Amino acid sequence: MTRVFNFSAGPAALPETVLRQAAEEMLDWQGSGMSVMEMSHRGREFMSIAAEAETLLRRLLAVPAGYKVLFMQGGAIAENAIVPMNLLRGHASADYIDTGEWSKKSIKEAKKYGRVNVAASAADSGYTTIPARETWKLDPEAAYVHICSNETIGGVEYHFTPEVGSVPLVADMSSSILSRPVDVSKYGAIYGGAQKNIGPAGLTIVIVRDDLLGGALPVTPSAFDYKTVADNESMYNTPPTYAIYIAGLVFKWLEAQGGLAAIEAHNRQKAALLYDYLDTTRFYSAPVARDCRSLMNVPFKLHDEALDGAFLKGAEARGMMQLKGHRSVGGMRASIYNAMPLAGVQALVAYMKEFEAKNG
Ligand SMILES: *Cc1c(COP(=O)(O)O)cnc(C)c1O
Numbered sequence: 351m352t353r354v355f356n357f358s359a360g361p362a363a364l365p366e367t368v369l370r371q372a373a374e375e376m377l378d379w380q381g382s383g384m385s386v387m388e389m390s391h392r393g394r395e396f397m398s399i400a401a402e403a404e405t406l407l408r409r410l411l412a413v414p415a416g417y418k419v420l421f422m423q424g425g426a427i428a429e430n431a432i433v434p435m436n437l438l439r440g441h442a443s444a445d446y447i448d449t450g451e452w453s454k455k456s457i458k459e460a461k462k463y464g465r466v467n468v469a470a471s472a473a474d475s476g477y478t479t480i481p482a483r484e485t486w487k488l489d490p491e492a493a494y495v496h497i498c499s500n501e502t503i504g505g506v507e508y509h510f511t512p513e514v515g516s517v518p519l520v521a522d523m524s525s526s527i528l529s530r531p532v533d534v535s536k537y538g539a540i541y542g543g544a545q546k547n548i549g550p551a552g553l554t555i556v557i558v559r560d561d562l563l564g565g566a567l568p569v570t571p572s573a574f575d576y577k578t579v580a581d582n583e584s585m586y587n588t589p590p591t592y593a594i595y596i597a598g599l600v601f602k603w604l605e606a607q608g609g610l611a612a613i614e615a616h617n618r619q620k621a622a623l624l625y626d627y628l629d630t631t632r633f634y635s636a637p638v639a640r641d642c643r644s645l646m647n648v649p650f651k652l653h654d655e656a657l658d659g660a661f662l663k664g665a666e667a668r669g670m671m672q673l674k675g676h677r678s679v680g681g682m683r684a685s686i687y688n689a690m691p692l693a694g695v696q697a698l699v700a701y702m703k704e705f706e707a708k709n710g
Pocket residue numbers: 360424425426427428452498500501502522523524525543546
């Protein structure tokens with residue numbers, strides 16, 4: 351068996367120890383005689399799996415009292431609709447900060463449910479920056495302020511938590527959740543699909559402040575009404591049971607790594623290795639402004655895009671997969687989520703140097 355270094359943006363690499371434990375428990379979870387996939391979501395065994403996953407997530411992120419943790423489905427793209435349906439709460443509009451592809455999708459979807467005020471946009475920079483907080487034109491009457499903490503495609507990440515006064519801050523954290531500590535108390539809601547940094551696709555994590563529940567638009571599907579989901583402890587309908595189980599194993603793995611402060615140090619080390627090299631060569635370039643470079647998704651370009659195919663082919667021959675950039679931006683992208691070991695980034699940088707020496 352050979353495991354590759356998987357630089358996919360999502361679904362993405364998972365810790366090998368997690369996959370091994372899941373393999374061991376596949377046919378018989380802890381003496382139950384069943385696979386987790388075969389269990390009733392209301393049975394004693396699965397209820398304990400789900401409860402432990404929630405406890406671990408709350409502990410990792412230090413989620414304060416007064417917040418619900420919801421295990422939902424539909425991914426972040428469904429949340430782009432679910433958020434306004436739940437959080438507009440009679441307000442005329444919501445503020446959105448436009449920092450790239452994922453913000454644009456959120457904005458487009460939210461417009462179906464209410465008025466959207468794009469309070470700041472990084473379009474002028476070609477989405478290589480985060481607009482400075484002082485430039486945001488926020489509406490104090492807005493239902494919420496929506497940001498995308500980490501633009502998975504553009505590789506642009508917030509390295510600050512914006513102060514937005516008493517208006518709830520809402521963040522799509524799909525690709526940065528659990529990569530470092532977050533002060534949850536600064537947010538009204540945080541959401542993200544699991545398949546970047548947590549586990550299998552199919553699970554969506556929502557963390558939402560209690561006082562924001564209960565005001566969903568009447569058309570909101572019951573399964574997407576945060577209050578209904580919360581009142582039923584994420585079991586209003588059948589939750590993605592196997593994905594929750596794997597997420598729980600990943601949370602346990604994260605604790606064993608030392609928690610989010612330790613994983614942040616590891617992530618910073620990995621990202622620095624790649625960015626430091628990108629900054630010393632003219633053969634490759636990194637498009638994103640230094641102060642908002644993503645720790646998770648590192649886009650870069652070869653100076654001559656005619657070499658892209660050869661670069662990818664050589665990488666694959668060396669067991670480094672999924673380095674092709676998103677079709678909307680081209681070039682390369684190395685996604686280096688929590689589960690990517692330092693050795694994977696070291697191998698990538700060594701290969702980049704070798705490729706430059708041969709073709710530079
Ligand atoms: C991947 C991603 C999405 C889309 O998630 P789905 O699970 O496909 O709905 C949305 N936002 C961000 C920031 C992402 O990284």
